[in-house]
Amino acid sequence: MPIGFEQHDHTTCIQTALTSAEAHCADEGLQLTKVRRRVLELLLLEHKALGAYDILSTLNTEGLGSQPPIVYRALDFLVANGFAHKIEKLNAYSACCHPGKSHAPVFMICRTCQAVVETQTEPLRNFLGTTAKAAGFLIERTVIEIEGSCPTCQKAETL
Amino acid sequence: MPIGFEQHDHTTCIQTALTSAEAHCADEGLQLTKVRRRVLELLLLEHKALGAYDILSTLNTEGLGSQPPIVYRALDFLVANGFAHKIEKLNAYSACCHPGKSHAPVFMICRTCQAVVETQTEPLRNFLGTTAKAAGFLIERTVIEIEGSCPTCQKAETL
């Protein structure tokens, strides 16, 4: 699981996520159907976010469906069960890098290469919790997205 | 300026924000034109987020324009100059409650009554800065949105 933008064995990311999803579905009696599994695989291919219609066009070439509800239902399932996240800033979706753990993910989004790295910080959760409590607000979900420039693209820009 | 959901003299919110916008525009040679000013006023009416097409329909009844670019241009201006923010989670727009100050706003969004409260915390900026620096990431913009239930709606739910 990458905690940043460094190189890593991405095959492991994919395997871990799929195994975790299978296990969780088995435990909870959820069905990781063909379409749902394929969408998760597509999201896992890279640490990028994919638009619903990008995914749909791949599904279409693979004969898994051609209409928007196909992909939105699969995405709803994956997001509802913590296997993927929606990146609000991009209207796009990204596989979860910390499956199985309850978490308030933080996304770093590179404006240039579209890389999306998911990290998670306990202090941040605590801090938002404190902020919310001070206002009497009950937290249900958090969206924390940082847009900027990843290490690779920063180097490229200074050339 | 509210820092939470408590009652407050909202007339002051509106006046402060408008005055601040006028001053900033005067300083920077920006034009707070009729449409732009009106959109800002609409966003200031309540601490809620308004969709672009909601705003547009009001503009339309007032003879200020009926086509989407009218409202999106005004919103772009207001957002670019820090007079308003886009709430990504809602695809909606909200007047800035801390105009004039460079800030990384935090929004608390009530899922029930759609109230949007903007707060701002220096420690949070520091946290995110630290997280980003650890990954070599250069921050350009942040989206921090908390969805949940405001004090009023919590009380209503327990009835």
Next chain:
DNA sequence: ATGTGTAATGTTATACTATAACATGTGGAA
């Protein structure tokens, strides 16, 4: 094996959000 209920998928249509592209007007500076 047969009905029954639930979950998933198929299909059509439509709603909602946002921008591209080009024309026109407006007001100040050269």
Next chain:
DNA sequence: TTCCACATGTTATAGTATAACATTACACAT
């Protein structure tokens, strides 16, 4: 006056997401 920068008007279209209803697949009780 001419030019330029900016704002607005207008038409069209792109991009994102859901409603609604029909059909299928399958587990499970009868």
